[in-house]
Amino acid sequence: MSVTAAQGFVASGVAAGLKSTGARDVALVVNTGPERVAAGVFTSNRVVAAPVTWSRQVLVDSRVDAVVLNSGGANAATGPDGFLDTHRTAEHVATVLQARGSDVSPGDVAVCSTGLIGVRLPMDALLAGVDDAAASLSAEGGDDAALAIMTTDTVPKTAVAARDGWVVGGMAKGAGMLAPGLATMLCVITTDASVSAERADAALRAATRVTFDRVDSDGCMSTNDTVILLASGATGIVPAPGELEEALTEVCATLARGLVADAEGASHDVAVTVAGATTEAAAEAVARAITRSNLFKAAIFGNDPNWGRIISAAGTVPEEVAPFDAANLDVTVNGVQVCRASGVGEDRSLVDLSGREVLITLDLNAGDASATVWTNDLTHDYVHENSAYSS
Amino acid sequence: MSVTAAQGFVASGVAAGLKSTGARDVALVVNTGPERVAAGVFTSNRVVAAPVTWSRQVLVDSRVDAVVLNSGGANAATGPDGFLDTHRTAEHVATVLQARGSDVSPGDVAVCSTGLIGVRLPMDALLAGVDDAAASLSAEGGDDAALAIMTTDTVPKTAVAARDGWVVGGMAKGAGMLAPGLATMLCVITTDASVSAERADAALRAATRVTFDRVDSDGCMSTNDTVILLASGATGIVPAPGELEEALTEVCATLARGLVADAEGASHDVAVTVAGATTEAAAEAVARAITRSNLFKAAIFGNDPNWGRIISAAGTVPEEVAPFDAANLDVTVNGVQVCRASGVGEDRSLVDLSGREVLITLDLNAGDASATVWTNDLTHDYVHENSAYSS
Incomplete structure (x- = not known):
């Protein structure tokens, strides 16, 4: 169930032709509320992809309405044009979701990309994929989304931690360029608990510090690594002190262990x-x-x-x-x-x-x-x- | 000619049975003077082999009369017993050389070992090899010595820089565990110029800083890396300011380039x-x-x-x-x-x-x-x- 295990979220994953294999390559995760609290952790690499620069800015107000993710291209080292591509993608997501009745603004759409560095994204295919992904959104779409973010991954990575009336769900991708000091892959985590922005941020940082940051598969730090936590508050339940951090750590640990288990070419x-x-x-x-x-x-x-x-x-x-x-x-x-x-x-x-x-x-x-x-x-x-x- | 290109040095390399292949595995380099100035640079790894601990102490007074080197065993992680083995080796070298009329004291015999970590050296074979090496010492023995220090090296590494009446010669081994911040292999350099201890030390550090320290084949820092410079003063020539450093850098650069060219399994x-x-x-x-x-x-x-x-x-x-x-x-x-x-x-x-x-x-x-x-x-x-x- 991945990111749609929590109430208040719809997701999808579609094939837009970015991957030469024809596999799913565009994912969309939308927080339907009522709350739209978010926190993010990004690569500490100084050479960052356009979507990281963009999404960092989106996270400044601790609100994210939707996350669009693509495989088939990292949009890294693509210069100002690459940044415009990311901006245009976020605009397009907002426009399409607005047409479907959501009050989503472009400035609240986070963007994640993964794939080859130094190559522009095929924007026509990507934007058409966004249309398709928006039309496919559903409360059962988490697994499709997890498939769409895979690159050299051989299996999708998902995790769910169910607590007393509320849930944390997550998906991640990553099989190479896995290294420390940062998130080391793309990961979206959702919860239907009601949490403040400060709490979401502190809990996410605490959880990633002892999970994703403790994975060092090949010592190579990516330009695109992103972990985003979205909280819908759909259950109205406020976790007890420590509970959110504990559940997030469980989900992050499962996902991180999944990354190691699927690392490129590894046998141990x-x-x-x-x-x-x-x-x-x-x-x-x-x-x-x-x-x-x-x-x-x-x-x-x-x-x-x-x-x-x-x-x-x-x-x-x-x-x-x-x-x-x-x-x-x-x-x-x-x-x-x-x-x-x-x-x-x-x-x-x-x-x-x-x-x-x-x-x-x-x-x-x-x-x-x-x-x-x-x-x-x-x-x-x-x-x-x-x-x-x-x- | 390697280390015997400079006047005032004799060397040898013999097979003592430390290598299972029967190849040469014990080398001896002796400074016959008249001067016996020396300088050394060692691994910056905190886990150091017994011979590094010993040789650092030998270098304290900037005098080295002889260097004994063995392949077929690093004598690293061998505890107090391993240190006693190194001490015994130096004592034996001094005894054998004294019997041949040299005024060598054990405290002026540097020891270098290379090979597998965590295994004691076969002392009977090694000491017999020292006897043999002492008997084989000659002013043409530099090439044999360079052969005897090889481990996974496919070719011996030697270099000579001839200047106006004086010479710097050197030999090195190393094909794996090549990394920075230190010497990264075993290397003995000789010169028949007349140089002070301070000058030898400064010139050696300046030369290794931009040569061996700039080789990073596989990021792995050894426990045994040692570079020792021996100056015999046999020509009586005092190099002009900068000349010694320049000649040492040339020899070190040639040897360092040779290490890269022969690195384990490399194709570029x-x-x-x-x-x-x-x-x-x-x-x-x-x-x-x-x-x-x-x-x-x-x-x-x-x-x-x-x-x-x-x-x-x-x-x-x-x-x-x-x-x-x-x-x-x-x-x-x-x-x-x-x-x-x-x-x-x-x-x-x-x-x-x-x-x-x-x-x-x-x-x-x-x-x-x-x-x-x-x-x-x-x-x-x-x-x-x-x-x-x-x-």
Whole structure:
């Protein structure tokens, strides 16, 4: 059900010819109210796509009436003309929805695009797709919308968290250019709870910080990453303190885990947990250094519990970022402590890496804080997918 | 001729059985004087191998009489026992050389090791190899020494810069775990010029900063990287101001370029030049962000001049590190300006990437500083070499 699991939303996903495959490529999500509160988190890349520049502006007043999303083109590095294309798309969505009786203004239409960088969108096809998407809007359209935002994704990613009378639903896309410090993909989340703009913003940031921001599949930060939360207030229910954040985190965690599971060419999903750190930030920094190591990631592909590459990557983190004794590190791979006090531990041949999921714990023995970052292995298929095709 | 191109040095390289292939694996370089000035640069990784800990201490008084190097084992993550192995190796070198009439003390013997992390060295074989190496020392032994330090290298790396009556010679090894902020491999450089300790140190740091430190093949920083400069003063010639630095830079640049050309599994050597930066540090930071992008590196493997991935990687560098207008970036790939003002430039099909060497220039249009970082493409063979075998 994706984004239409929550009351107060209609959605659709149609094929407009942007994808050469003829698959669905334009999605529309409309908040039918009565409230139209919104919050957004965007890429921290300085090179941002036109739709990110546009949508950031749309979010300034914490109101979004509709989100239009397209695959088949990122509209990034397309200059002022590309920005005009985004503007025109939002105008067109407002016009079409107004013709259908909605009081939507262009300035409240967020736009998301994904696909190849440096190519203009085929605007005739896109605008015709918007017409079609508006005509197809329904309270059961969430799944079609989730299909329409896929690029190299092999499966749509959706999640729903049902609470006492209210619901959070979401959809996301992303299979490459997945990296930290930001949202790392396109994601629309809806709720029929009644929440203030401040609460929506704080809850969304708290949820993404420990979910999407902890995914580092390939270290590459996209120009288009966007997470938008829309709240309709259709149930009239005001969640208790902490409840919204908790439900959002559940939905974001499911979607984030889905991104890792579907990452381009990956054969393992790897959770790197750094424990015994002085602070959560220190733990995260060390975990991220490990998840960025190509040698580590290639070893996991080869089912090799190469703890030397793990502590070697940890050692690249400056002391001021993460204080620890480099001679006192413990590493556990899928339950086997292969490294003890930075030296040889259990026999590495005891480690079973044949499954898809790999759990690694590095204990810094320096404190009580911990953090987990998810990544993937570095595989032949990753190289193939990212060298044989432009994206 | 490698390290024995300079007068006042003898060297050797022998097979001690540390490598399963039976190839040479123990090298010895001895400074026969009359001067014994030395300088060293080591990995900035906090997880360092025992020989790095030892050799740093040896370099404190700027005197090194001999360097013993072994492949077939990094002696990293081997705990206190591993350090004792290094200490014992240095003691043995001193004893053997003393027996041959040299006034070498163990505290002036630097030790370098390279190979698998987390495995103890076979000391009996290594010490027997030292005996053999000492017996084989000669003024023509530089090439044998260069062979003995190879691991996954396919060719030995040597370089010589001849000046007016004096010479700088060097050898290096390294084909993986090549990354910045440090020396990134094992390297011994000799000169028969007469230089002070301060001058040797300053010149070595200046030379490595713009050569080895500008190689970022795979983003992975080793635990063992070491560059040692030995000066014998055998010619009695004191280089003019700047001359030593210039000759050292030439030798280091040749060796660094050789490392890139022989990087594990690479099919392209890629020079990423960032121009128009406010400072050299800003240019280097942006260049490094690009050379760390797996998507960029995979695109180069696919002969795809994917400038979108280049400016996307540039955009991840914080504004305070490298000020530039993200909407005004120009990218040239092998002479074709494929991106102009962060938008589409010349037709990307005009770019010829069929050769081994790829020259990329990103102009930030923000100042006059520039920097070049060398990297390699991300290939199937890289994944294969680093997943199928432990290292």
